Amino acid sequence: xxxxxxxGHERSITQIKYNRDGDLLFSVAKDSTPTxxxxxxxxxxxxxxxxxxxxxxxxxxxxxxxxxxxxxxxTCRLWDCETGRQIxxxxxKTAVRSCGFASSSELIFITTDxxxxxxxxxxxxxxxxxxxxSPIQSTPVTDSRVTAGLWGLDxxxxxxxxxxxEVRHYNPRTGEKLRTVKKHTKSITNLQLSKDQTMLIxxxxxxxxxxxxxxxxxxxxxxxxxxxxxxxxISPIKDHVILGGGQEAMDVTTTTSRVGKFDARFFHxxxxxxxxxxxxxxxxxxxxxxxxxxxxxxxxGEDGYVRxxxxxxxxxxxxxxx
Numbered sequence: 001x002x003x004x005x006x007x008g009h010e011r012s013i014t015q016i017k018y019n020r021d022g023d024l025l026f027s028v029a030k031d032s033t034p035t036x037x038x039x040x041x042x043x044x045x046x047x048x049x050x051x052x053x054x055x056x057x058x059x060x061x062x063x064x065x066x067x068x069x070x071x072x073x074x075t076c077r078l079w080d081c082e083t084g085r086q087i088x089x090x091x092x093k094t095a096v097r098s099c100g101f102a103s104s105s106e107l108i109f110i111t112t113d114x115x116x117x118x119x120x121x122x123x124x125x126x127x128x129x130x131x132x133x134s135p136i137q138s139t140p141v142t143d144s145r146v147t148a149g150l151w152g153l154d155x156x157x158x159x160x161x162x163x164x165x166e167v168r169h170y171n172p173r174t175g176e177k178l179r180t181v182k183k184h185t186k187s188i189t190n191l192q193l194s195k196d197q198t199m200l201i202x203x204x205x206x207x208x209x210x211x212x213x214x215x216x217x218x219x220x221x222x223x224x225x226x227x228x229x230x231x232x233x234i235s236p237i238k239d240h241v242i243l244g245g246g247q248e249a250m251d252v253t254t255t256t257s258r259v260g261k262f263d264a265r266f267f268h269x270x271x272x273x274x275x276x277x278x279x280x281x282x283x284x285x286x287x288x289x290x291x292x293x294x295x296x297x298x299x300x301g302e303d304g305y306v307r308x309x310x311x312x313x314x315x316x317x318x319x320x321x322x
Contacts, residue, residue, distance in 0.1 A: 003280060004042035006306040008035045013300030014056050015287045019064045022292040026067065027306050028055035034069050036081070039291065039298070042308055048079045050086050057098045061105040068108060070096030076110045078131050088131030093118040098149035098160075102172075108132070109158050109172060111146040120145045122158065124172055139175030148191040148202075153214060159200060161188030167202055167217055181217040183210050189229065189245075190287070195236035203232040209243050211269070223267045231287045237294030239269035239320075244285030244299055264288065264299055264309075268320050275320060280307055 009029035017026045018039065025039040034048040034055060053073030060067050060081065067079040072095040078087045094115040101108055106127045114120040119142050123135040141162075148161035157178070158170045165184030170177055186206035193200055193214055200214040209232040211221040223232070229245040246262040262284055263277040283302030290297045296310040 001309055001312055004308040006037055006042050008044050009304045012302040013286050015058055016289050016298050016300040017058055018289055019060050020062045026058050028058045030054035046084055048084050059100045061101050068099050070099040090132035100151050102151055102155040111149050114145045137175050147188055150191050153197045161191045161202055163187045179217050183219050190231040192233050194234045201232045201234055203229040221272050233288045233290050235290055235294050241267050241269050242288050244288045246284030
């Protein structure tokens with residue numbers, strides 16, 4: 001499996017995201033330049049210029065018309081995907097940590113960090129008003145900082161991951177906290193839904209990733225490793241999950257890549273057993289994403305590279321023996 005190596009960022013990757021059709025791959029890094037690529041051949045299509053700080057999150061509408069980015073420069077920006085034109089910008093008090101479009105593209109949520117005396121907040125925006133004009137609802141989160149967030153099934157919920165290991169449901173209209181579960185012992189680093197949005201996988205610094213029922217937050221499965229897990233993703237066509245991570249970036253220079261455990265690790269969704277590994281990155285993997293057709297996946301690392309892996313034919317014939 002020879003990957004396509006995409007090198008358009010000067011600093012470590014923070015998030016990668018496919019559009020719904022899977023023909024485009026979006027990436028953000030700590031270098032302030034969101035980038036979009038053709039997923040088929042790795043050609044860089046363009047960038048969105050305007051941010052002045054590290055980027056933490058990116059999302060794209062289902063029709064690939066709009067792109068949303070959140071940054072440590074205390075802004076969230078809305079872009080025209082095709083032209084790269086900035087449509088609107090919303091200034092926050094602290095860094096924007098996560099963001100997302102509702103499936104209808106009419107609502108947007110963003111979460112901010114707890115910094116400089118300001119509390120962490122979850123904000124909602126109505127796109128019918130013409131972009132990121134002013135939040136229609138803002139919910140302060142005083143007990144534990146939001147580290148990851150996404151929309152739940154049918155846009156009826158916002159699912160958040162927190163620094164204390166909790167996963168929560170919030171009502172996007174009222175900001176009410178509906179449900180909380182704490183199965184992780186350390187900070188949650190990434191949340192992703194399955195293709196049908198019924199399952200949720202949470203990656204954590206406690207060296208595990210856990211599978212939940214997205215509607216009830218009932219804990220289903222646990223996938224164990226020996227290093228912090230920075231990202232986890234669920235295959236849309238097979239009972240597989242991929243975990244990526246590695247030791248903390250500050251310790252990377254003192255060990256080899258083999259000791260650092262920077263592999264992408266495949267686990268069986270049901271049986272929780274590891275079934276394979278893919279090497280490549282020279283640092284921790286910070287973000288993983290399956291292609292919507294399940295025939296490839298991409299990983300973004302601390303080394304600044306995005307790697308697109310197309311599965312060999314043997315992968316699709318693989319059957320787990322039990």
